[in-house]
Amino acid sequence: xxxxxxxxxxxxxxxxxxxxxxxxxxxxxxxxxxxxxxxxxxxxxxxxxxxxxxxxxxxxxxxxxxxxxxxxxxxxxxxxxxxxxxxxxxxxxxxxxxxxxxxxxxxxxxxxxxxxxxxxxxxxxxxxxxxxxxxxxxxxxxxxxxxxxxxxxxxxxxxxxxxxxxxxxxxxxxxxxxxxxxxxxxxxxxxxxxxxxxxxxxxxxxxxxxxxxxxxxxxxxxxxxxxxxxxxxxxxxxxxxxxxxxxxxx
Numbered sequence: 506x507x508x509x510x511x512x513x514x515x516x517x518x519x520x521x522x523x524x525x526x527x528x529x530x531x532x533x534x535x536x537x538x539x540x541x542x543x544x545x546x547x548x549x550x551x552x553x554x555x556x557x558x559x560x561x562x563x564x565x566x567x568x569x570x571x572x573x574x575x576x577x578x579x580x581x582x583x584x585x586x587x588x589x590x591x592x593x594x595x596x597x598x599x600x601x602x603x604x605x606x607x608x609x610x611x612x613x614x615x616x617x618x619x620x621x622x623x624x625x626x627x628x629x630x631x632x633x634x635x636x637x638x639x640x641x642x643x644x645x646x647x648x649x650x651x652x653x654x655x656x657x658x659x660x661x662x663x664x665x666x667x668x669x670x671x672x673x674x675x676x677x678x679x680x681x682x683x684x685x686x687x688x689x690x691x692x693x694x695x696x697x698x699x700x701x702x703x704x705x706x707x708x709x710x711x712x713x714x715x716x717x718x719x720x721x722x723x724x725x726x727x728x729x730x731x732x733x734x735x736x737x738x739x740x741x742x743x744x745x746x747x748x749x750x751x752x753x754x755x
Contacts (some may be wrong), residue, residue: 527552528626530609532714532723533634534706534743536645536699538539541657541732542739543608552606555597557614559655564593580692581701584709594618598626601623615709616657616716630746631717636704636728646698647672651682652689658682672730 531539540556547554558579565576571589578585594612601607607626611618613619647661660679662672675683682688693702717723724746728735 524741527629528604528609529607530613530631530717531634532631532710532717533636534710535693535702536641537634537636538644538732539632539634540610543610543731544712545736546740547606552608553601554608554610554712555593555594555601555612557611560594560597561585564679581698583701584705587615590614591618591621592620595609595622595625598622601626613713615675616713619684619716621715626719628722630724631714631722632743633714633717633723633725634728635725637666637668640670641703642696642699644670645694646696648694649688649690651684653684654682654684654688654690656682656684658688659738669734673731705713 531543533539543554543556546552548630559574561579565572565579575589590612598607598609604649608628609628613622629689643663644659645673647659649658650656657673657674659673663670675681675688677683681686693700710746714723724742726739726742
């Protein structure tokens with residue numbers, strides 16, 4: 506679904522209505538940037554960000570037997586079995602309660618998971634992040650993360666075929682986070698694993714987009730620039746989604 510954004514819109518401000526109580530799902534292939542957008546929105550609007558990837562990486566740090574099995578799935582780029590994900594993520598969603606805004610990132614990842622959570626946390630909208638695969642592969646190859654504070658960076662810059670995405674480097678040292686910790690490349694960002702992750706996404710997770718489209722909840726957002734450039738446009742898109750969902754016209 507496309508939107509013609511009208512800057513003269515004078516409907517209720519998104520920060521006061523949409524984000525304060527919205528339950529969003531950010532859907533898209535690995536590396537498209539949905540986690541970065543989620544973190545920035547949550548910081549700005551005091552929302553809760555539930556990332557299945559972050560949650561499982563925290564679990565892995567615990568060193569349990571289950572964690573070791575999850576770590577193997579993630580290192581291979583394979584999806585964790587539905588029931589494992591449901592059993593692990595549902596309590597975290599229930600902890601959020603019904604008050605306040607929430608962004609789900611990476612969960613649900615299958616129709617089975619979506620059907621399970623819908624009665625517990627009815628979604629306001631689903632934002633489907635869309636980007637060419639060659640861009641995703643390049644950005645994943647350049648992604649670096651801080652093992653201490655989980656900050657994310659990217660050493661690859663792109664400027665071709667109408668897509669401009671500057672590198673996202675730490676402010677002082679390109680090899681170290683601003684907290685001082687040496688940056689690492691995640692094992693699931695290796696080239697051979699990325700190919701597998703994208704294939705798995707097409708096979709297992711992309712049908713989820715069809716599922717939400719049939720419910721009238723899915724909205725495509727084309728990522729053609731860096732997050733600093735795209736963020737204002739993204740917030741405008743969320744406002745337009747709100748207006749459309751509530752039958753308001755410019």
